[in-house]
Amino acid sequence: LAKTTQPISMDSYEGQEVNITCSHNNIATNDYITWYQQFPSQGPRFIIQGYKTKVTNEVASLFIPADRKSSTLSLPRVSLSDTAVYYCLVVNSNSGYALNFGKGTSLLVTP
Amino acid sequence: GAVVSQHPSWVICKSGTSVKIECRSLDFQATTMFWYRQFPKQSLMLMATSNEGSKATYEQGVEKDKFLINHASLTLSTLTVTSAHPEDSSFYICSAVGTPKNIQYFGAGTRLSVL
Numbered sequence: 001l002a003k004t005t006q007p008i009s010m011d012s013y014e015g016q017e018v019n020i021t022c023s024h025n026n027i028a029t030n031d032y033i034t035w036y037q038q039f040p041s042q043g044p045r046f047i048i049q050g051y052k053t054k055v056t057n058e059v060a061s062l063f064i065p066a067d068r069k070s071s072t073l074s075l076p077r078v079s080l081s082d083t084a085v086y087y088c089l090v091v092n093s094n095s096g097y098a099l100n101f102g103k104g105t106s107l108l109v110t111p
Numbered sequence: 112g113a114v115v116s117q118h119p120s121w122v123i124c125k126s127g128t129s130v131k132i133e134c135r136s137l138d139f140q141a142t143t144m145f146w147y148r149q150f151p152k153q154s155l156m157l158m159a160t161s162n163e164g165s166k167a168t169y170e171q172g173v174e175k176d177k178f179l180i181n182h183a184s185l186t187l188s189t190l191t192v193t194s195a196h197p198e199d200s201s202f203y204i205c206s207a208v209g210t211p212k213n214i215q216y217f218g219a220g221t222r223l224s225v226l
Contacts, residue, residue, distance in 0.1 A: 032213040043117070043204045043217035044155070087154070089215075096143050096208030096215060101155040 004088045004102040011108050018075040020105050022088030025069045030094050033064060033071045036087045038104070044087060048073070075107075083109045113139050115207050117218025124195055125226055132190045132221045134205030140185040141207035145215060146178070149202040161188045195225045 005023045012018045024033065032051055036044035048055055050062040050071065061074040075082060085104040092098065114137040124130050134144055143162050147155040159180050161167040167180035177199075179191040188207075192199055202222055206215040 034214060036217075041202065041220065041222065043115075043206075043220045046214060046216060049214055091213050091215065093211060093213040095160075096145075096212035097160060098157075098215065101147070101157070103154050 003100050004090060006086075006088055006102055006105045008103060009106040009108070011110065012078050014079055014109055014111055015077050018078050018082075018107060018109075020073045020075075020086055020088075020107070021070060022073070022102075023070045024088070024090050027068050027090055028092070030092055031090045032093050033062070033068075034089045034091050034098075035060070035062065035071075035073045036089060037082075038085045038087065047086075049091075078107075078109045080109050080111065083107060113207075113209060113214075113216040115141075115205065115216045115218040117205055117221055119221060120219060121222045121224075123224045123226065126196050127194055129191055129193045130195055130223060132192075132203055132205070132223075134188045134190070134207065134218050136186045136207045136209065136216070139207075139209040141188075141209055142185065143208050143212065144182060144188040145206045145208075146180060146188075146190050147204045147206070149204060149220075151202075155204060158190075192223065195223070197225045199223065200225045 034049040035047045038044045048062045055062045063072045087104040116135045118133045146158045158173045159167045159169045161182040169175045182188040204220040206217045
């Protein structure tokens with residue numbers, strides 16, 4: 001099972017672009033990379049998912065290099081409400097199983 | 112997007128009592144559901160995997176007799192904390208996967224406080 005490693009914390013000012021990188025060196029062929037956002041006392045909220053190359057939706061972009069051993073979540077023009085913990089999760093597409101949630105990255109956005 | 116409802120959101124109980132937490136997938140059929148526990152300022156720890164119609168698979172170190180999981184239908188899984196003690200106080204979160212299985216959708220979580 002792929003173990004993930006992310007920076008523990010990051011700081012940013014409002015309006016800046018934030019990039020959070022996650023390493024998952026032993027990712028398997030059937031694994032997808034999924035990013036979640038969690039606010040205190042709430043369940044994680046799905047942000048974006050990808051398998052390879054680049055994926056973009058209305059809230060974020062996800063960059064995955066060819067070897068898939070890392071991924072970068074890009075949040076454009078963050079606001080104060082983006083202050084949260086962000087988790088990178090490697091999910092097996094056959095079972096939906098993901099043992100290691102990792103420690104996540106605590107993002108603090110300030111004015 | 113897919114919606115997972117978890118109930119109750121907060122429960123306080125006396126030590127020794129049992130507490131049941133429900134997890135429902137509202138707009139999709141969840142063949143597999145997962146139960147996590149999260150202590151303050153820590154990450155989510157997977158407790159068990161529950162498949163509809165079969166026994167749950169528990170992660171190492173999780174007591175199956177203490178945390179009873181039932182996945183009786185494609186939209187409902189329940190977690191019962193039996194004979195709860197103060198050390199069981201935590202934030203319990205469920206998730207569900209539909210088809211395809213590569214995205215877990217999470218409930219809002221249940222805050223359990225055992226007095």
